[in-house]
Amino acid sequence: MSLGKKKLIDLYTTMLAIRRFEERVVDEVYAGNISGFVHSYIGEEAIAAGVCAHLKREDRIVSHHRGHGHCIAKGADMKRMMAEIYGRKTGCCKGKGGSMHIADFSIGMLGADGIVGAGLPIATGAALAAKLEKKKNIAAVFFGDGACQEGEFHETLNLAAIWKLPLLFVCENNQWGVNTSAEYSLAAKQITRMSKAYHITSKSIYGNDVETVYAAAQEAVAQLRNGDGPYFLECHTYRWHKHFLSHALEDLRPKEELEFWKKKCPVAGFESKLLGQKVLSPAKVKAINTRILAMVEESHTFAIESPFPQPQDALEDVYSA
Numbered sequence: 398m399s400l401g402k403k404k405l406i407d408l409y410t411t412m413l414a415i416r417r418f419e420e421r422v423v424d425e426v427y428a429g430n431i432s433g434f435v436h437s438y439i440g441e442e443a444i445a446a447g448v449c450a451h452l453k454r455e456d457r458i459v460s461h462h463r464g465h466g467h468c469i470a471k472g473a474d475m476k477r478m479m480a481e482i483y484g485r486k487t488g489c490c491k492g493k494g495g496s497m498h499i500a501d502f503s504i505g506m507l508g509a510d511g512i513v514g515a516g517l518p519i520a521t522g523a524a525l526a527a528k529l530e531k532k533k534n535i536a537a538v539f540f541g542d543g544a545c546q547e548g549e550f551h552e553t554l555n556l557a558a559i560w561k562l563p564l565l566f567v568c569e570n571n572q573w574g575v576n577t578s579a580e581y582s583l584a585a586k587q588i589t590r591m592s593k594a595y596h597i598t599s600k601s602i603y604g605n606d607v608e609t610v611y612a613a614a615q616e617a618v619a620q621l622r623n624g625d626g627p628y629f630l631e632c633h634t635y636r637w638h639k640h641f642l643s644h645a646l647e648d649l650r651p652k653e654e655l656e657f658w659k660k661k662c663p664v665a666g667f668e669s670k671l672l673g674q675k676v677l678s679p680a681k682v683k684a685i686n687t688r689i690l691a692m693v694e695e696s697h698t699f700a701i702e703s704p705f706p707q708p709q710d711a712l713e714d715v716y717s718a
């Protein structure tokens with residue numbers, strides 16, 4: 398598959414935007430400027446970029462605790478994201494959610510979740526809604542290898558299969574859940590063995606190559622829009638940072654493993670490929686980088702200059718049935 402120059406540069410730009418945004422967040426967390434738990438998506442950028450490139454604004458996604466990349470790839474406003482991470486009133490969720498709960502319904506981002514696996518049934522509802530709306534819209538859910546050990550994972554696979562829902566399962570298999578390896582904790586060993594057991598079309602791919610992800614997601618989304626039921630995409634990848642950003646948390650993953658995967662950086666790898674193919678020039682790379690860094694800086698200024706919510710705001714935007 399040969400993508401046009403514009404598409405290739407778009408994919409690169411999305412990945413770089415995620416990377417630069419995340420790098421700033423990492424720095425701010427370690428400087429003690431951001432409170433709460435923050436999980437970095439660095440190292441996994443190709444998945445969000447490659448999948449979301451096929452989604453329309455009306456398609457809905459549900460993310461997980463490592464969700465900043467999905468938000469950016471789906472078109473979220475960086476300023477409102479950063480403000481949310483800083484717990485400010487101008488944030489996507491008025492500062493009440495923080496890093497792990499960024500949602501923006503206007504772009505089809507239904508939210509992220511601190512409860513492992515909790516996004517799966519929510520996405521099932523979004524896919525059911527899409528099916529009932531009959532507009533050929535779809536839903537996609539991002540989750541980790543750890544979520545595949547949850548009961549709701551199986552319930553979701555089962556319902557999506559029997560109801561032929563337009564639901565794209567995107568498993569970001571970074572091989573670890575905190576400090577427990579998937580090799581130890583997943584009895585099925587290969588995650589797609591489980592999805593195949595539910596008769597769901599499944600594919601396992603290398604998730605650090607954005608063109609590979611893009612091609613696989615294209616095939617998956619075509620099936621979903623055609624009404625042919627769910628699709629399961631397992632993407633092999635690796636996170637570069639500790640489970641969450643903290644001086645106190647230990648990282649028990651083997652150092653050599655991390656170094657091995659850092660050499661497979663999705664952003665640097667794609668950049669050198671595009672430079673080699675003359676799709677990008679060094680000047681263009683510099684210009685894209687400068688523009689993104691300015692956006693990140695602007696988002697940061699916007700966040701820290703925004704007010705915190707007030708105690709009485711806790712009673713707004715809540716309801717009881």
Ligand SMILES: Cc1ncc(C[n+]2csc(CCOP(=O)(O)OP(=O)(O)O)c2C)c(N)n1
Pocket residue numbers: 462463511512513514540541542543544545571573574575640
């Ligand atoms: C139901 C539930 N169990 C345990 C936890 C604690 N916890 C938070 S993230 C995590 C690991 C998740 O691993 P994975 O799904 O592979 O995502 P990753 O962090 O690797 O991206 C665990 C065990 C939780 N938040 N919710």
Ligand SMILES: [Mg+2]
Pocket residue numbers: 541542543569570571572573574575
């Ligand atoms: Mg994991």
